[in-house]
Amino acid sequence: MSNKYLDCLALFGVGGAHPGGLQLTKKILSQEEINETMSILDAGSGTGQTSAYIAEEYKCHVTSLDYNKLMLDKARKRFSSLQLPITVKHGSTENLPFDKELFDFILSESVTTFTDVPLSLQESNRVLKTDGVLLAIEMVQEKPITKKELTSLLTFYGIPQLLTESEWCNLLKKSGFKHVQVEKDMQQIDEIDLELGADFTLSEDIDGNYFEVLEKHQHLTEIYKDVLGFRVFRCCK
Template sequence: MNNNYLDCLALFGVGGAHPGGLPLTKRILSKEEIDETKSILDAGCGTGQTSAYISKKYQCHVTSLDCNKMMLDKARKRYLSLQLPIEVKHGSTENLPFDKGLFDFILSESVISFTDVSLTLPEFNRVLKPNGVLLAIEMVQEKPTTEGERTTLINFYGVPQLLTESEWCNLFKKFGFKHVHVEEDMQPIDEMDLELGADFALSEDIDGKYFEILEKHEQLTEDYKEVLGFRIFRCCK
């Protein structure tokens, strides 16, 4: 499916393209027991900022998967320049190219929303070990909207739907995750930390329309700041 917003992120090579960026990723991971024996899937890795961080910090086996080839090329370049032994796979979360029960953790940062949840969640469940953990940062609808507002957001981001926190929880449970813990990130964002985490890998000759898409994203984020939030979901089988 064509998605102008995701194409835009790929062309600008936006690293840490999820709410909270790398600082939030670090906080989430620091609460988990991760050592070099663990196997982690960064599902929808984008340009690989998170995978690189995990590989460097924990020296465990990291697999980066994305369906966008431009994103993966940029991720590969990052890993090569940092000499990190990260496995890179092109594929969809809706039909994962892995055997069952492979991963201790799946990290999915602002990805499931863009996919068919009824395909992605059973796939995540299948490739996780029996005691594996899914960590997902996802967009949530905080307040009711008009039909017109919903359509604007759904069309702009190219997502199949907007879900509330409880709708997400029900879906995780429906697709086999028995324990779902939800967190709202209440920590103030450290601007300095966020700046350090920001990184871009720009493609050459980016069409003007993609600059407009970035501006529109900024505008929508401001206009809908009461409506769109995010949560951290920690899901176990």
């Protein structure tokens, strides 16, 4: 089923659309011990900004997976121009096209929220090695809102539910992750650096309606800035 918000991100080719952008990704990865022998899955990789960074920085094997074919086309062009040997896969996080216990790390940047969450988490657990780690940056509901407001947000973003931090932790543990660490104080992101790091790969002839979608997203994030937060979940089997 098409998701107009995600289609909008694909058409504009937005890289680092998750909270904190590439700067936050770099900070999270710098805290891990990653070497060239490891295999990393960028699940819901979009235009491949993060995948390209990992491949260049750590020289490890990177697999870039997304369900949106336009995003994948833009990712392929990025990897080709940079001459990066990244494996590109079309597929869903709810049914990952990989054998079990294949990856050392899975990175999921504001992706699982848009899926059947329990299914995606179970699949991540399945394809991670015994000592593997899931690093997930996900949207959380910081405080209660009215049913009407919640419905409006769920409808616009095309997400099945808006989870609290504790609900995320419960689902992660039910999916087989025995150790779940939560980071919540990583919001100190330099706005100037974010502007310099903006990453877009625009499609030609974008329908005007999608500019309205982008504007509404910006409007909603401002209105609900005290409601829509995010957490970084570090999860081990």
